[in-house]
Amino acid sequence: MSDVQQRIAARVVPYIRRGAVVNLGIGIPTLVADHLPEHAAYLQTENGLLGVGPTPAPGEADPDLVHAGKQPVTARAGASYFASSASFGMIRGGHVEVAVLGALQVDARGRIANWAIPGKPVLGVGGAMDLLVGARTVVVATTHTAKDGSAKIVAEADFPLTAQRPVDVVVTEAATFHVVDGGLELTEIAEGYDLDWVRAHTTAPYRLRAVARA
16 A cells, blocks of 8 residues: 555544444545554444454455455454344444545535445445444545545535535645535645645535644
8 A cells, every 4th residue: 555545544633532333434434443543443344244343464464354345454362253143134224433534526515425436346235334324433544635636525416426425534645635514625635735636626515624634
């Protein structure tokens, strides 16, 4: 993973309450595990593990120990293993406090598209739809722009929405937005960026709160 992706993951940590049950989605969100202090939260994965640890060191991965994206993970002491059905019961029952998800796009209302690109093969929505509906708080961890430089925080999504529920917080390498009263509020600009950059690379409308510097 790139330095930019690692910076995004680190910027998510303040939105995870100590002791929370947290689900980390595929991609950048999985990197959050490497930035959390030990035992700061209980990380859960859809395929049935509560107590996920940091990424294993090279050569130390257990091929039978993976997260929902099939990438290797570690398990902390005292971790619990259970059926995927029980895992989704946790999610749908509101027992996951924070879900951190990636996004292809975020629209002006804070809804995300993160499971399909028109014209490309679709593997399925996975657990993202359930997490958006079931998790108490949803944080998006995404690059501010796509690989071609186009904005990912847009007025209207071009890709299929994952759910109608808006997320709560959007964290990029450049900025943080909160979703308030059905719209986006810019609340933080990261070091190395300024408001002009954010304006030039965000096509969704947003309000300005007392913007902090990170």
